[in-house]
Amino acid sequence: MSTAVETAQGPVTFTEGAVKELFKLKDQQEIGDDFGLRVGVEGGGCSGMNYVLGFDQKKDGDQEYIIDGIKVFMHKAHGLYLLGMQIDFQDGLNARGFTFNNPNAASTCGCGTSFSV
Secondary structure (H helix, E strand, O other): OOOOEEOOOOOEEEOHHHHHHHHHHHHHOOOOOOEEEEEEEEEOOOOOEEEEEEEEEOOOOEEEEEEOOEEEEEEHHHHHHHOOEEEEEEEOOOOEEEEEEOOOOOEEOOOOOEEEO
């Protein structure tokens, strides 16, 4: 298993709001330093694939990145679906939560957490 950490351009980017919220969540939940933010995809959802976003430990097949000071884990195969995606955090009256702006998605569902390629 490779322990190299990519510090160049990561496959995804975060808005300033997303970075603030991720650090806040990490502090509130007392997430240990051996955990990172898992960004990925899984089958399912109304459009075919769901986004995965949550703190997790590194697994076999993961690549590790440091993006805006956040340790990010992503399975190598998921980069194909997520390369260039921007993750934002909305905190408005109409919507609250993380949003995904994925240039690779051919279509997305109304909830914004499911997509197809």
